[in-house]
């Protein structure tokens with residue numbers, strides 16, 4: 651017997667794969683998804699994911715050990731593919747026998763998927779297009795996350811509802827697909843499960859949970875904000891393809907425009923190449939996000955948030971958030 655039989659039945663393949671009670675992942679959020687939130691999510695029956703972000707391998711090592719001390723439930727680690735120490739991060743995951751590694755931020759470099767599978771880790775990838783998803787699945791990815799532009803943080807150009815219609819009819823029968831981006835309530839979870847998703851990934855809804863170490867002012871900014879406050883960054887120079895980031899609009903959003911102009915000038919002067927330019931941009935985001943999440947500077951920092959931010963109104967324990975999502979999904983399915 652489960653508390654939510656209809657939802658749990660549709661999540662079965664997802665929960666078998668993750669080893670968690672519910673196929674609800676808390677997407678990795680740099681600075682936010684550290685041991686406390688990750689362990690709380692996994693202890694509540696969801697699936698927590700550590701955000702490695704710009705961490706050194708030593709810091710990642712400590713974070714995994716710290717998380718293990720707080721939970722004996724499964725959790726994952728999210729690695730950024732463009733990090734220059736990606737393979738060292740994978741070695742740390744291997745040492746800790748991390749069950750699931752999420753490769754984010756771009757196409758996994760050669761050998762990375764193999765290195766994770768070599769220690770029996772499961773590989774979860776993001777795919778922006780159906781063709782790339784198929785290629786990644788052929789090359790060994792065990793599951794996919796499709797993430798629409800409603801999400802907080804780095805985003806693609808297509809909405810979750812369109813991605814779901816493009817990917818799920820083709821992939822759902824034979825592959826494990828989790829849907830992310832803009833999910834704030836259980837009714838939406840129910841509808842993606844009915845379309846064939848095996849689970850969902852949420853970030854914004856969990857960022858301000860009681861167990862999240864985010865600064866009280868970061869949380870207050872979330873509670874005050876509505877969907878239209880969570881805007882995507884604009885690209886100022888066509889030669890500098892920056893991945894857009896969705897965050898609450900503030901002075902930091904404007905600073906990003908200035909940063910892009912500065913990096914484009916460096917490119918023009920030949921001082922840096924495109925790879926270095928993109929790393930400079932990513933470093934900007936990591937620093938700006940830290941300022942908002944840890945220091946509470948919500949004016950100048952980057953308050954990354956998805957469009958579902960309007961559905962986050964108060965600081966709640968993770969167990970309550972998950973119970974509410976599951977109950978809403980269950981009621982929706984029961985009423986069909």
Ligand SMILES: Cc1cc2nc3c(=O)[nH]c(=O)nc-3n(C[C@H](O)[C@H](O)[C@H](O)COP(=O)(O)O)c2cc1C
Nearest residue numbers: 677678679680754801802803831832853854954956
């Ligand atoms: C504050 C914040 C930081 C994030 N940082 C990362 C990250 O470091 N790596 C990553 O893969 N995704 C990151 N994301 C995306 C989340 O993992 C998740 O996929 C997304 O939040 C889901 O969409 P939602 O915000 O609409 O729930 C971040 C999201 C937020 C809100």
